[in-house]
Amino acid sequence: xxxxxxxxxxxxxxxxxxxxxxxxxxxxxxxxxxxxxxxxxxxxxxxxxxxxxxxxxxxxxxxxxxxxxxxxxxxxxxxxxxxxxxxxxxxxxxxxxxxxxxxxxxxxxxxxxxxxxxxxxxxxxxxxxxxxxxxxxxxxxxxxxxxxxxxxxxxxxxxxxxxxxxxxxxxxxxxxxxxxxxxxxxxxxxxxxxxxxxxxxxxxxxxxxxxxxxxxxxxxxxxxxxxxxxxxxxxxxxxxxxxxxxxxxxxxxxxxxxxxxxxxxxxxxxxxxxxxxxxxxxxxxxxxxxxxxxxxxxxxxxxxxxxxxxxxxxxxxxxxxxxxxxxxxxxxxxxxxxxxxxxxxxxxxxxxxxxxxxxxxxxxxxxxxxxx
Amino acid sequence: xxxxxxxxxxxxxxxxxxxxxxxxxxxxxxxxxxxxxxxxxxxxxxxxxxxxxxxxxxxxxxxxxxxxxxxxxxxxxxxxxxxxxxxxxxxxxxxxxxxxxxxxxxxxxxxxxxxxxxxxxxxxxxxxxxxxxxxxxxxxxxxxxxxxxxxxxxxxxxxxxxxxxxxxxxxxxxxxxxxxxxxxxxxxxxxxxxxxxxxxxxxxxxxxxxxxxxxxxxxxxxxxxxxxxxxxxxxxxxxxxxxxxxxxxxxxxxx
Numbered sequence: 001x002x003x004x005x006x007x008x009x010x011x012x013x014x015x016x017x018x019x020x021x022x023x024x025x026x027x028x029x030x031x032x033x034x035x036x037x038x039x040x041x042x043x044x045x046x047x048x049x050x051x052x053x054x055x056x057x058x059x060x061x062x063x064x065x066x067x068x069x070x071x072x073x074x075x076x077x078x079x080x081x082x083x084x085x086x087x088x089x090x091x092x093x094x095x096x097x098x099x100x101x102x103x104x105x106x107x108x109x110x111x112x113x114x115x116x117x118x119x120x121x122x123x124x125x126x127x128x129x130x131x132x133x134x135x136x137x138x139x140x141x142x143x144x145x146x147x148x149x150x151x152x153x154x155x156x157x158x159x160x161x162x163x164x165x166x167x168x169x170x171x172x173x174x175x176x177x178x179x180x181x182x183x184x185x186x187x188x189x190x191x192x193x194x195x196x197x198x199x200x201x202x203x204x205x206x207x208x209x210x211x212x213x214x215x216x217x218x219x220x221x222x223x224x225x226x227x228x229x230x231x232x233x234x235x236x237x238x239x240x241x242x243x244x245x246x247x248x249x250x251x252x253x254x255x256x257x258x259x260x261x262x263x264x265x266x267x268x269x270x271x272x273x274x275x276x277x278x279x280x281x282x283x284x285x286x287x288x289x290x291x292x293x294x295x296x297x298x299x300x301x302x303x304x305x306x307x308x309x310x311x312x313x314x315x316x317x318x319x320x321x322x323x324x325x326x327x328x329x330x331x332x333x334x335x336x337x338x339x340x341x342x343x344x345x346x347x348x349x350x351x352x353x354x355x356x357x358x359x360x361x362x363x364x365x366x367x368x369x370x371x372x
Numbered sequence: 373x374x375x376x377x378x379x380x381x382x383x384x385x386x387x388x389x390x391x392x393x394x395x396x397x398x399x400x401x402x403x404x405x406x407x408x409x410x411x412x413x414x415x416x417x418x419x420x421x422x423x424x425x426x427x428x429x430x431x432x433x434x435x436x437x438x439x440x441x442x443x444x445x446x447x448x449x450x451x452x453x454x455x456x457x458x459x460x461x462x463x464x465x466x467x468x469x470x471x472x473x474x475x476x477x478x479x480x481x482x483x484x485x486x487x488x489x490x491x492x493x494x495x496x497x498x499x500x501x502x503x504x505x506x507x508x509x510x511x512x513x514x515x516x517x518x519x520x521x522x523x524x525x526x527x528x529x530x531x532x533x534x535x536x537x538x539x540x541x542x543x544x545x546x547x548x549x550x551x552x553x554x555x556x557x558x559x560x561x562x563x564x565x566x567x568x569x570x571x572x573x574x575x576x577x578x579x580x581x582x583x584x585x586x587x588x589x590x591x592x593x594x595x596x597x598x599x600x601x602x603x604x605x606x607x608x609x610x611x612x613x614x615x616x617x618x619x620x621x622x623x624x625x626x627x
Binding site: 001002005006008009010280281284285286287288289290291294366367369370 | 420423424427429430450453454455456457458460462464465466468470471472473477480481482484485490529541
């Protein structure tokens with residue numbers, strides 16, 4: 001009763017508190033959403049590959065730094081018990097020349113024609129089978145402007161070779177800002193300077209019921225100078241490399257933490273000011289027989305109510321920002337798990353902001369009520 | 373009559389060593405149920421300290437305080453709020469109402485502290501307001517009440533939990549003469565009807581006529597136990613409580 005009424009009685013202060021919380025939560029939500037968006041973008045090509053295992057040259061630290069090996073390893077892999085399919089795969093940086101002559105870095109993804117693994121997904125124009133056409137490439141529509149592409153069938157230039165856009169995907173983002181360009185293995189070798197018998201990865205499909213750990217061991221034993229990683233493991237390696245190995249993710253997380261810290265400071269300051277303003281009332285409550293616990297609950301409820309209302313407004317704004325970001329090359333993801341975590345964080349932030357006020361009330365002498 | 377509150381040989385010193393200041397020295401006092409005791413004295417005489425000790429807000433340096441016959445001096449700190457809650461109602465000079473709460477909610481908060489559920493607490497609070505003549509002001513915020521009305525809300529709040537002792541600190545100091553008279557009539561009537569011990573600390577001579585007993589405190593010592601007031605108390609009821617006309621009527625507050 002007292003908590004809510006005190007908040008509503010001083011509306012200006014309440015609004016200031018809410019603005020502080022909303023600012024803090026939106027900032028944190030956007031930063032954490034960016035972190036999730038970046039994280040997904042770093043490893044989307046791996047996670048969408050539909051492969052069970054990735055064969056990687058020994059010592060490779062991330063997807064974009066693949067070291068070529070002979071495609072003949074594919075035949076060795078197919079001979080290993082438990083392998084249902086093995087396909088060569090290429091992911092490597094290339095250079096795209098826009099119609100105006102400007103050059104852009106791209107991530108060339110070379111896939112086997114009619115293969116079941118590593119193919120482009122979320123196609124909104126063209127099909128994966130179109131990659132079988134000479135010089136065909138598929139790009140994501142988010143990067144059309146960046147790459148100077150206006151329409152299907154447009155001739156383009158990759159590593160000074162002619163190519164033609166035969167399809168568009170939707171929502172395939174990359175962390176490196178180099179757009180993914182799907183093409184056939186043969187074209188990919190041309191566009192990235194690999195020899196015709198080289199590949200960077202093998203994608204493996206295990207037979208139904210096969211034990212992936214044992215299959216990995218068998219492949220490692222059979223194929224020279226490679227590591228065999230499960231898709232989940234390789235994806236985690238890739239995410240960790242870009243998000244933590246480069247410091248990019250840390251900076252985003254620090255910004256999110258700063259957002260929360262700003263929230264704590266704002267809420268603590270306003271709740272403290274409110275507590276000081278109401279200090280005589282708390283003294284009266286103590287004189288009347290209220291325990292410290294009762295008064296703590298009043299203060300904590302004030303903070304928690306502010307937190308819940310502020311969180312509600314913040315999530316509306318964050319959801320709007322997240323939706324708007326889907327049209328851009330940098331996605332801000334706001335899954336329910338993040339929203340739920342932020343709710344817990346917000347309430348924890350608001351309650352922790354009450355500590356200073358609680359400390360003030362703990363030391364309050366109820367005899368103050370007799371002083372004038 | 374049994375003593376509602378007893379103070380025995382109480383001393384209180386602030387500070388320590390050579391800087392120690394003695395606020396109370398060897399004070400003994402009893403207030404019976406249904407008795408109105410007025411405590412007077414100049415500023416700094418120790419009135420507020422004694423009131424705080426009687427209200428179990430402040431611990432004495434030595435001596436004993438009995439509330440409803442129970443020695444509260446040695447109780448641990450965590451048990452003192454419970455003593456105040458069960459036995460003592462406070463009326464303050466500045467009313468000390470919660471500005472964000474309505475009159476009824478201000479009264480109900482005393483019941484909320486006792487863990488009473490809100491609907492029942494509000495019903496009882498409205499009854500208490502009606503008993504102080506403010507039944508129609510239950511939904512009013514303190515800002516919309518006069519000084520006298522605020523003090524009557526505070527009295528309703530002090531009484532709603534059915535305490536045995538009412539401690540009032542300058543209850544008329546912030547009121548005009550009409551409101552002051554209303555408040556004192558009310559305190560007196562409720563003390564008589566409900567057999568509560570009332571201790572009033574005041575500078576205001578016009579409250580003396582309501583006293584069963586008057587004590588003066590100076591330099592931390594009780595100087596006088598006014599037998600005249602005791603005699604008046606025995607004389608019978610006044611105008612509101614059924615007593616004869618008193619000093620309040622004889623010496624009106626300035627407008």
